[in-house]
């Protein structure tokens with residue numbers, strides 16, 4: 140297992156190289172001069188040229204890239220054009236908030252999603268089942284930011300139950316709306332796959348065996364069906380992490396949440412390239428690490444893969 | 454001395470599907486005595502599995518339901534028991550072994566866990582004693598290194614070994630009846646005999662009875678004391694093994710025996726040697742269900758269904774012409 144984890148960590152290196160490369164090329168295509176963003180309007184051409192040389196952005200793309208990667212290895216993410224502070228220190232302010240929000244969303248996604256899925260499966264064709272089907276369909280169709288704004292309007296503005304935006308003192312109340320918003324799409328998928336996976340699992344012969352042993356329906360579902368039914372769910376949670384990271388940018392912006400997502404959003408508006416690249420890298424890293432955790436859970440659930448070497452899923 | 458252990462009377466299990474009512478089991482009756490092996494034979498789809506599942510009320514949901522009959526076990530009609538009560542019988546007094554051992558064991562738990570679970574739901578013993586017991590069971594069914602194998606997962610066993618695990622699990626609480634639904638159909642031919650020997654051996658030692666479902670007449674001939682022949686969800690003949698083989702009264706049984714006689718001993722008989730195919734169990738016509746394939750049919754056979762009744766002591770049959778067949782036999 141340890142060997143497996145190490146191998147997975149090493150596999151992150153090419154992913155990081157790929158991500159930075161793509162970001163670099165995208166940003167290079169924007170015909171905007173960072174130097175003129177930093178200096179006041181009316182700065183002399185000479186001053187601009189000096190600054191460009193100092194920042195190294197007058198060099199060809201591949202040189203810039205290699206220099207960036209060289210710094211990255213040393214843990215240096217560069218300096219923000221806008222704030223003149225190291226990107227790493229800016230991100231250090233933000234990313235704990237993002238991780239907390241992401242974790243809250245994942246917990247909601249998993250618990251609420253699985254429980255509603257199980258209820259829908261066990262009470263198939265009932266009112267609850269229909270309710271789950273309808274609400275998950277809506278959650279998948281509605282854009283995340285729009286859902287966030289609806290929540291704000293209803294629970295924040297009209298009912299006044301929850302704070303409309305921000306993190307306030309960081310108490311739980313502030314998390315509820317953004318976490319549910321961020322979790323919404325994944326939650327819907329988890330509920331649906333839990334339902335169908337549960338129904339499929341219940342039709343297996345080993346479920347009949349479990350009943351034939353004299354187990355109660357509760358034990359058959361809770362022990363024999365659940366663990367098997369969770370295997371595709373865990374896979375899905377892993378795949379959903381990408382959606383979650385993308386949703387983080389929108390959710391944090393809508394709820395004015397002081398996280399990496401919002402920072403990236405503002406940095407894009409302000410053409411603050413180092414923050415965009417650095418922030419995205421952090422999101423990718425979080426994604427990769429969560430993915431690794433998912434894979435370890437997966438190996439725990441399914442003994443059949445514990446013994447084979449499995450191709451990595453990134 | 455024949456001591457009655459289980460008596461099934463006019464059992465009816467139907468599936469109320471959207472396409473119509475499937476009369477999967479319709480009027481099955483038989484008696485199982487102590488220390489007896491009862492064989493149930495019939496083509497695929499003749500209702501053997503549903504009969505077996507009905508005994509422990511394990512009928513596939515949502516459509517299946519017992520709609521009539523009694524299942525008397527130990528003085529109790531277990532067909533009428535509620536969920537909580539029937540649970541006490543399942544895996545305890547009456548156990549089952551299924552056809553496909555690869556699918557019948559839960560892939561995500563060790564076999565030790567699954568055997569111990571069977572023990573611990575019916576016996577008040579702690580985990581350590583249950584583990585010891587599970588180990589002895591594995592040893593008894595011939596699994597080498599039982600101590601170590603307790604920690605293995607089902608996928609780490611071969612098909613035959615998995616079926617041994619299933620048998621160990623079924624025997625965990627020393628049941629009075631073991632119901633084995635085609636226990637060797639999914640296995641390699643070379644190990645089929647070993648598995649059957651094992652089951653019969655163990656049950657002989659403990660003085661328990663077996664219901665052995667199969668479509669292999671050779672197996673029935675070798676192990677069964679009594680046989681029930683099923684066709685289209687209905688019992689057509691039930692008797693001692695000798696009578697079934699040498700004095701069959703139902704044309705269907707007769708056909709089966711004829712087909713066995715024609716085959717050389719090496720070939721496995723799959724009961725498909727009678728012309729025609731079994732009926733659909735939805736919307737059955739009123740007459741004898743074997744009518745379309747019967748060589749001996751008469752006009753009257755299509756009008757009413759022949760009752761399944763005892764025509765000689767211990768010999769039940771459902772055929773309008775049984776009296777003539779009986780006479781022929783007597784005449785030689």
Ligand SMILES: Nc1ncnc2c1ncn2[C@@H]1O[C@H](COP(=O)(O)OP(=O)(O)O)[C@@H](O)[C@H]1O
Pocket residue numbers: 468470475476477495496497498499500501502503504513514516517734
């Ligand atoms: N879950 C089910 N739903 C509907 N019909 C079923 C179901 N299970 C079995 N049946 C029907 O019951 C009949 C008998 O099946 P079964 O007892 O499995 O036959 P056998 O074991 O003799 O091959 C079949 O015709 C089948 O179509």
Ligand code: SF4
Pocket residue numbers: 703704705741742743744747748749750751754759771772773774
């Ligand atoms: S009742 Fe008639 S059709 Fe049916 S088995 Fe007997 S002889 Fe054949």
Ligand SMILES: [Mg+2]
Pocket residue numbers: 501502503634635
């Ligand atoms: Mg069957």
